[in-house]
Amino acid sequence: MPRFCLLLIVIAALFLGITSPAFADGPEDPFSGANQQLLRGDALYYEGDYYRALTAYKEFLWAKPGDRRANRVRLKKAWIYRISGDHREAARILDGLTENSDEDVEAWWAQFYLGQVAVDAERTPLASRAFEGILDLCEPQLVRLSEGAQDPEAVSCMELTGRSRLALADVYASRHEFDTAIGHLRQVPADSPWAAEAAEVADVVDGISIPRKSPALAGTLSIIPGLGHFYLGEYSNGILAMAWNGIFIYGLVDSILSGRYGQAALIGLLESIWYGGTIFGAVAGAQRFNRDAQRIVESGMRRDIAAMTDQTPWPARFPVRAPGYLELNIQF
Secondary structure, eight states: OHHHHHHHHHHHHHHHHHTSHHHHOSOOOTTSHHHHHHHHHHHHHHTTOHHHHHHHHHHHHHHOTTOTTHHHHHHHHHHHHHHTTOHHHHHHHHHHHHHHOSSHHHHHHHHHHHHHHHHHTTOHHHHHHHHHHHHHHHHHHHHHHHTTOOSHHHHHHHHHHHHHHHHHHHHHHHTTOHHHHHHHHHTSOTTSTTHHHHHHHHHHHHTOOOOOOOHHHHHHHTTSTTHHHHHHTOHHHHHHHHHHHHHHHHHHHHHHHTTOHHHHHHHHHHHHHHHHHHHHHHHHHHHHHHHHHHHHHHHHHHHHHHHHTOSOOSGGGOOOSSOGGGOOSSOO
16 A cells, blocks of 8 residues: 555656656747647748738737737738738838837838838828838948857848849839939849849849930821821821811811801811811820830839849748748848
8 A cells, every 4th residue: 555655656656756847848839729820820821821821910910919020020910911902901011110229120121011001002202201211220230240249130231231232223113213222223232132133133224225206296286187196107097187187188178268257266166276286196105105105114123123033032931840841031
């Protein structure tokens, strides 16, 4: 009997010792509890199932709101809202992160993506301020990087500066301010992986002579109906304008000579409208020609910029450690 009691005491002691905090402080299991939700969210994100990924991230944040990875998970949420088109919710999360993030790097990334959300929402002045703010914040970090610093802030600023320069070039290209866009492409840091391509795109765009038609000249030439359209290369429209104005003028003169003044007044009214429309059409055609020519350059320039940075720059960089298929080459 004493032996049996002693055995029970030993078993109880072992059980209490195993379940005590001293034995519970081992490495956190990435496949259990809230970590499982984070892992699941990353996997769903990579598969393109954004709605369910958001749900998994929210569950992680509910379970661990103060976790050291919480702000990074919020960045993931904001990114998903952005690519899903919910710019308001993405901006709300990113605004909070730029003000409340304890780590500078996270706040800088939040500001960069706030700029991208503004671009998507066609609020380019706000986007420009966000990207220019990144350049100001990162300038001293780039100096430190040139002196040999390799901490996360300095390393991240190299990429953030390059991406911000490209983003600003994209913003100014969308406004057809190509000289300013070219300037930002040339200022991509020399050590950035995009420096060579950015300089090449800048050289190509700088060498383009964008054709232009003068709206004033097109309108002046249209005093003689059809000549303004011939100037624009719209020969069929020019022939039609010349023919219809000729018919109206013939009808007006014939009515006056025949004494049919009421008919002449009506034809004169129609001719004045048609004549004015001919001039307006030529002016509008010149403006449309200029706009289309600029849009062709804009489209090509923005396509080349997008091709340089087609890799997702941020959300997939924070997978839970363990499953190799989720680990990417670029580390945060």
